[in-house]
Amino acid sequence: MLRYLQLLTQGTDATNSGTARHHRNREGSDTTTEQASSHANGLEDKLTSETHLRRFTETVLDSRQQEIEDREMEKDELVLRVEALENELASTQRQLEEAQDQVFRLQPCRKDITESEAKDAYKTLVGNVQRWVENRAGHVIDELETGRLMSRAAPPEGSRLVTLLREQSRRCINVSQSDEFQIMGAIMNYLHITMFSKSFYCPLDDGDDGGTAVWIDELEETMSQLQRALTYQPAFKARRQRYINFVVDDLTSLLSIIVPRTPPADLQASVRRSIVEPAADLVHQLHLAPSIYSLKWPARSASTRLEVYQCFNLANGGTPIDLSGTKSSSPARRNVMYLFDIAPGLFVERIEDGRKLGLKAIVKPTVLVTNAGGDISQGPTVMRWLWDGIPSSQGSSRSASRASSARRPAGSSVSSSGRSRY
Template structure:
C-alpha cells in the first residue's frame, strides 16, 4: 500500500527519548505526489549504496550530536515568518514541523525489544490531504487528525541473527542527518556485538549449568547408593551385635561358673601377714603420739605457766581433775611413772592406748550387736563339739572370720560403727578434758576421733576377719599392794621380750646384747628400774590344719620406760628435773613424792 501524502515513517534515531511533541503543527507538502515518489525512488537507490559504506565505518554516537541534529532540523523552521515561530513557542512543548522533514523515504527494520526499550511517542500526523488547493501557509485543523500515533519498538527477533540490519534512513543527499544515522548504525552494531557476546556467554553458562546438574545427579545417585549400602551394613551390624550379645551372655555364665568353682577351691580371702598388721599397728601408735604432743605442747613449753594453769584449772574444775585421777589410779605403773620428770606425754599416750585396748581390741564388735555375736559364738562351739564329722579348728576359725566379716559389711552396721566411734571419742576426751581449753573442746574431740579412735577401729576390723588370731596384751609388772606400789621381779626375767627406753639417756633403746660388759642378773635387779608401760604388745597365734595351733608369737614388743643406772644417778635425775604435770594432779600438797609409795 503506497504511503499517504505528507505522512512518513518514524526514523530509528527519533526513537531516542525526547520531549513530548504532541502539539506540533504539520504543514502540507508542497510537491506533487508523483515527483515525490520519483525522488524517493532515487533516494532509496542512493541510500542503499551508502549503507554498504556506512557499515564499514565506526559507529559511535553521542547525545551531543543528537542535540545538534535536533537544532539543525528545527533550524529549517526558523526561516518561517515570526508569526509561525511565535505560534510554535506558545504551544506547550510544541514544535513546528515542516513537511520537508518527511520528504525522505524511511527504511526501517525491526529491532529486538529486549535490546531497544520501547518508547511511546505521541505525534500529531495529519490525515491525507483534502482535495482542493492549499497554500504553504495553510494549517491543518487539529480535528482533522485521526488521533495520537504511538511509535514503539517492535519485536526485534531478527537482531539475534547474523542477518540483522539496523534501521537506517535513506535521503537524497549527505549531511548531518546522514552522520547521525551512521552513528546510530555504529551503536546498533555495538549492541549486536554485545548481544552476540552475551548469547555466547549464556550458552556457555547453560552448558556449565547442564554439566553441574549432571554432576549433581551423579552425586545424588552415588549418595543414594551409599545410603542403601549403609542401611544394608547397619542391618548386618545389628544382627552381628545381637549374636555377640547372646555369645557374651553365654560366656559370662560360663565365667561365673568357673569363678564359683575356683572360689570353692581357694581360701575365702587373702590372709593377713604379721608384717602387714605390725606396720598398721606402728602407724596407730605414731598417730597417737603425734596427737598427744600437739595438744600438750602449750602446757610444756612454759613449765611454770603450765603448772599454774593446770593447778588453777584443777581447783575450778574439780570434777574433771577427779576423773583423771580415778583413771590414773587404775594403772599403778602410770602412777609410778609420773614421779619421774619428762613423762607427761608418755603417760597420756599410755592412757589412750589402754583405753583403745580395753574398749576396742578386747571387745567383740565394740561391744555392740550382742545377740549376733552370741549366735556366732554358739555356732562356733557347736561346730567344734556337735557336728559330725567334727570340724577342725582352722575350718571353725575360717567360718567365724567370715561371719564377722558379713556382720561388719552389712549396711546396718555402718550406723553402729559411727555411734560407737562417737561414744568412745567423747568418753576418752572427757578423761583428758583437764588438759583441754574450754573453747577448744570440739576441736579436741574431732582430732581425738581422727587420730586415735578411727585408726584403732580400722585395725581391729582387719584383724577380726583374719583366720589367724591377732591380739594386744599388756603386762605392766607394777601393781598395788594396799596403798603402796609393788614391783614384780618378772620384769627382769622378761627383759628380752620388752622394748625398753632409758629415760636417763634421753630414751635411748636399752639392749642388753650391746652392753659391755654383759650385766648379771644381780646387776639388773639393782640398777634396772621399771618406770612404766607405754604401749601394749601385739601378738599372733597362727591356726594350722587339723587343730594345729602355734604358740603366740610377738609381732610388736611392749614399749616401756626404764631407768638403767646406779641409784645415785636415778636420784640425781629425779631431783634436778622438773616434776611432771601429772604429778601435780595426783599428789596432794601435804605429801612429798618420796614418802613411802614404793613397797
C-alpha cells in the first residue's frame, strides 16, 4: 500500500512537471510567433519601400532616356543642317572662285593665281613641312626619350631656332610630346619672316640698301590712302579752288533770279560764305574719312514712313513736328499729309576690322508735311512762275544747273550720291 502511494505521488509530480514544461514551451512558441510576425511585417514594409523606390528610379531613367533620345534626334537634325550649310557654302565659294577665274581669264596679259590655286598650294606647303619634321626629327626625339640628348651640351646655333618660336609657343615649351609641332611652328615662322611678310620675297636690285623694296612699301602705303595722298599734291589746292569758284558763280547765277535787287558782288560773297565753302569743307572731310558717308533722299514710300524723317509742318509755319515712334495708323498721324522732300539725310557705314557695319542715319532726311486736314490750299507760286517761263521746246528736260553737266573731279560733289533713297 505504501509503495502504491509513493508511485501515485511520483506520477502526479511527473504530470505536473510535464504540464509546466508544456506551458513554458507554449509561451516560448507564442513569443517566437510574435517575433516572426513582427519581422515579416518589417520585411514587407521594406519590400514595399524598395518597390516604390525601384518604380521611381525606373520612371526617372525612362524620362532621362527619352530626353537623351530627343537630344540625339535634335543633334542629328543639326548635323544635317550643318552639312547642308557647309555644302551650300562650298558651292557658293566654288561659284565665286569660278567667277574670279573668269575675270582673270578675260585679262590675257596677266596670269594671276586664283584663290583656289593659292589655297591648294599653301596646304601642300604646310603638309610638306609636317612630313619633313616627322621623317627628320625622329632621331633627336628618340635620343631625348632615352636620355642621351640631355647629357650633351646644346650647340650655340640652337638659340636661333628657339627665337623663332612665337610667344604662345614659348609658354608651352615644356609640354611633352609637342616637339614636332614646335619645330613645325618655328619653320613656318621662318618662312613668314624671310619671304611672306615682305613686299617682294627676294631683292629687286643690286644695292645693299634695298631701295626698290622701300619704294614698293611707300607706294603700297600711298595706294591704301590714295584720296588723302592726292590732296597733298601741290596742284590740288588750285584745282579745288577753281571748282569752288565755278560752283559759287553757277549758284549765284541761279539765285540771282529770285533776289534780283541784291548787288551781284554781295550775292556772290554770301553764297560763297554761307553755302558753298561750308559744303566743300564738309564733303572734303567726309570723303577722306575711313568710314563711308553718303547722302540719301527719302524713299518713294516716304508718306508711310514719316517716323524715320524730320518733318516740318506747313500748317504751323514750318515748325518741326515729331512723328518718331508712330505708325501710319497712329492717331497722331491721322491728319498728317506728306508733301515733299526738303533735304537728303546723312548716313554712315562704319568700317571695323575690314568689315562694313550697318547703315546708320546721322541726320534724318527732311520732309515737309501738313496736319491742317482737308484739301491742300492751292495758289500762285514763284516756282510755278519760273516753270511757266521755261520754253516749251525744253520742257522738263531743261537742266537746273550748269553744274549738273560740268566736268567734276571725282568725289568732289556732295550730290554724287543724290540718287540713293532711304
